[in-house]
Amino acid sequence: MTSPAPLVDQFQRCISYLRLSVTDRCDLRCAYCMPERMAFLPRKEVLSLEELHRLALGFIARGITKLRLTGGEPLVRRDMIELVRALGRKLGEGLEELTLTTNGTRLAEFAEDIFAAGVRRINVSLDTLDRETFKRLSRRDSLPQVLEGLRAAKAAGLRVKLNTVALKGVNEAEIPDIIAWAHGQGFDATLIEVMPLGEVEEDRFDHYLPLMAVRADLERRWTLAPSGHRTGGPARYWDVRETGGRLGLITPLTNNFCDGCNRVRVTATGQLYACLGGDERVDLRAALRGPDPDMALSQALDVAMRIKPARHHFTIEAPGAAPALARHMSMTGG
Ligand code: SAM
Ligand code: SF4
Numbered sequence: 001m002t003s004p005a006p007l008v009d010q011f012q013r014c015i016s017y018l019r020l021s022v023t024d025r026c027d028l029r030c031a032y033c034m035p036e037r038m039a040f041l042p043r044k045e046v047l048s049l050e051e052l053h054r055l056a057l058g059f060i061a062r063g064i065t066k067l068r069l070t071g072g073e074p075l076v077r078r079d080m081i082e083l084v085r086a087l088g089r090k091l092g093e094g095l096e097e098l099t100l101t102t103n104g105t106r107l108a109e110f111a112e113d114i115f116a117a118g119v120r121r122i123n124v125s126l127d128t129l130d131r132e133t134f135k136r137l138s139r140r141d142s143l144p145q146v147l148e149g150l151r152a153a154k155a156a157g158l159r160v161k162l163n164t165v166a167l168k169g170v171n172e173a174e175i176p177d178i179i180a181w182a183h184g185q186g187f188d189a190t191l192i193e194v195m196p197l198g199e200v201e202e203d204r205f206d207h208y209l210p211l212m213a214v215r216a217d218l219e220r221r222w223t224l225a226p227s228g229h230r231t232g233g234p235a236r237y238w239d240v241r242e243t244g245g246r247l248g249l250i251t252p253l254t255n256n257f258c259d260g261c262n263r264v265r266v267t268a269t270g271q272l273y274a275c276l277g278g279d280e281r282v283d284l285r286a287a288l289r290g291p292d293p294d295m296a297l298s299q300a301l302d303v304a305m306r307i308k309p310a311r312h313h314f315t316i317e318a319p320g321a322a323p324a325l326a327r328h329m330s331m332t333g334g
Contacts, residue, residue, distance in 0.1 A: 006063035017263040029139040075106040088118035107149025111156040168209040183245025190248030198328030258311035277312025
């Protein structure tokens with residue numbers, strides 16, 4: 001038996017947080033995330049419910065205490081709620097928090113079940129409150145469904161953090177309204193810079209909006225006090241005095257946040273990416289489909305700890321440049 005030692009990388013960072021993608025599929029086509037004609041994977045490539053469960057248990061045995069389910073859109077996977085229920089049973093038994101990131105289109109249907117399974121907080125991605133902009137950006141007319149989903153989440157007792165990708169010339173002018181609306185609903189709000197992941201039809205450089213500039217603009221309108229709140233992730237938080245809410249800023253391109261990194265990501269095909277901004281990876285599916293899955297998985301996690309890089313390699317270098325990494329965010333999850 002390999003010892004169930006905690007996951008510590010070569011830079012002495014303790015890895016306690018797993019983001020697990022349960023599908024590469026999605027019911028939206030956000031222009032910065034994937035092309036309209038996105039080629040999704042054949043289903044046999046994707047981990048089964050049993051494999052996802054086994055994999056998550058293997059991580060929990062090695063000290064992962066926080067697990068976020070993501071995608072693609074996690075709630076489009078048919079057996080997703082079964083996985084949430086199965087993992088919910090590990091809460092208090094190694095697992096401290098189970099969360100998910102969703103686009104919200106199917107939350108109205110699942111919010112109560114998710115809460116009943118033990119999930120208490122979710123991240124919902126919403127880049128605009130304007131139906132036409134939503135339609136243009138996500139290529140689907142789903143804003144009413146998402147708003148209904150947010151109402152259902154709140155009613156079910158889930159704490160919501162709204163994630164908004166800041167996009168020059170798309171939702172730039174709307175950002176203060178989105179934050180004020182979120183805070184009015186009792187939601188936290190976080191802004192994200194667009195990252196160069198995977199080919200899309202447009203040039204992301206055209207829409208890259210540095211959050212330093214957004215923050216300066218917000219500070220002309222509101223009083224932002226640095227908040228002590230930390231999640232071990234890349235977000236830095238501010239309390240907005242006028243709205244009484246919390247604002248997070250995720251600036252992967254303008255700041256470096258790698259020293260305190262506590263996470264790894266696994267794709268729906270079981271590829272562990274040691275860094276969102278790097279290509280270092282380990283094939284956990286091969287381990288899971290081999291003769292001694294639990295042992296092989298644990299050994300693969302040891303390899304992952306040896307290859308996790310010190311820092312990410314993102315840049316949005318120049319107009320028209322190829323993406324820094326070929327894989328889409330929908331593959332590694334957000
Ligand atoms: N479908 C779910 C959703 O939209 O919340 C979960 C997966 S999605 C890939 C997770 C997050 O990644 C979303 O907040 C999305 O806006 C963000 N995202 C996708 N592509 C991105 C990119 N190239 N740069 C920055 N954020 C991106
Ligand atoms: Fe789908 Fe989320 Fe990507 Fe939008 S950001 S296309 S909702 S995976």
